[in-house]
Amino acid sequence: EEYGCFSNFSSHGFELDGLYWSTSEHYFQAQKFVGTPHVEQIRLVKTPKDAARMGRERTRPLRQDWEQVKDDIMRQAVLCKFQTHTDIRDILLSTNNVEIVENSPIDFYWGCGADGSGKNILGKILMEVRDILHHTYRVY
Numbered sequence: 001e002e003y004g005c006f007s008n009f010s011s012h013g014f015e016l017d018g019l020y021w022s023t024s025e026h027y028f029q030a031q032k033f034v035g036t037p038h039v040e041q042i043r044l045v046k047t048p049k050d051a052a053r054m055g056r057e058r059t060r061p062l063r064q065d066w067e068q069v070k071d072d073i074m075r076q077a078v079l080c081k082f083q084t085h086t087d088i089r090d091i092l093l094s095t096n097n098v099e100i101v102e103n104s105p106i107d108f109y110w111g112c113g114a115d116g117s118g119k120n121i122l123g124k125i126l127m128e129v130r131d132i133l134h135h136t137y138r139v140y
Helices: 024-033 038-044 048-056 066-084 086-093 121-136
Strands: 014-016 019-021
Touching (some): 014 066, 066 086
16 A cells, blocks of 8 residues: 555664664554563564564553653654655655544544544654654755
């Protein structure tokens, strides 16, 4: 899909915090467990689906400030991904000022939810990153 790169499961790796991350999903899920061996376990799993599953396992010790920092962590990962890859940066910039919606019927936080009443936080972050990139990488 043309906009598949907007997904945190897209295969667009990047370096952040001195480590290589296969996907933004790997990075995001691992950050839930900073300071524990779980970070490296999640970083090294093969697929973003596995990273997501591991990050949702409540047998792991979720960092206490997670609810306060999760949006900034997602923003950092998404920005780094689009700064790293010219091809997908161009796709994001090509959306100009169009509203970006994470069309997830099951996610009312990161997505729009089944009835459109979700917070669409990932869509908003993608639009923020687009604004940052637009000011950094002029399109002529």
